[in-house]
Amino acid sequence: MIKAGLTGGIGTGKTIVARIFSGLGVPVYNADTEAKKAYSDAAILEEIKIKFGDDVFSEGKINLKNIAQLVFSDNTKLKLLNSIIHPFLWVNYEKWLKSFSDDTYTIMESAILFETEYYKIFDKIITVTSPEEVCISRVMNRDHVDRGEVIMRMKNQLPNNIKSERSDFTIINDDLHLLIPQVIEIHKKMIELINTIQR
Numbered sequence: 001m002i003k004a005g006l007t008g009g010i011g012t013g014k015t016i017v018a019r020i021f022s023g024l025g026v027p028v029y030n031a032d033t034e035a036k037k038a039y040s041d042a043a044i045l046e047e048i049k050i051k052f053g054d055d056v057f058s059e060g061k062i063n064l065k066n067i068a069q070l071v072f073s074d075n076t077k078l079k080l081l082n083s084i085i086h087p088f089l090w091v092n093y094e095k096w097l098k099s100f101s102d103d104t105y106t107i108m109e110s111a112i113l114f115e116t117e118y119y120k121i122f123d124k125i126i127t128v129t130s131p132e133e134v135c136i137s138r139v140m141n142r143d144h145v146d147r148g149e150v151i152m153r154m155k156n157q158l159p160n161n162i163k164s165e166r167s168d169f170t171i172i173n174d175d176l177h178l179l180i181p182q183v184i185e186i187h188k189k190m191i192e193l194i195n196t197i198q199r
Helices: 014-023 031-040 042-052 064-071 075-098 132-143 147-154 160-165 179-198
Strands: 002-007 028-030 105-109 124-129 169-172
Touching (some): 002 014, 014 028, 014 179, 028 031, 031 042, 031 075, 042 064, 042 075, 064 075, 105 179, 124 179, 132 147, 169 179
């Protein structure tokens, strides 16, 4: 089985691309969704409380909006939060992988594969790119935040062109190029690759 990573900056449309791969029968692990499960783990919540204080909690539960505002404005705090969440996430991912050991390939969708250096565990990397202004507009509409907040989040991620240069495949999501043909082409190449390996 080939382990593929799917990445791209905020607002590039990774999740839409992931859904297309999923529709082709490819198992997809969404890192952002799965990471949220860590906030139900008592040990992790205790560590977050020690490191970040009570302000990121509301009625005994983690306040995701508060902690997001805190870490996206301070890269040191973002790295600290990631150091708490990521060990949980990767144990979870390894367990998930075992359920799909007979599949041709799997995909992990994560915005920060390169930023965390976890890209090294993947056989292939797919990056989704979009023009910056398109990304900003998408996130403002999706998350109901202002332009400044979107730009602040972007500063914590590598530029899309650098991600693309480091990747095996690039998908352009600029509202001009069709997504499905691009995904199907990569899907075919992934199958060809595994067939070559198995010969």
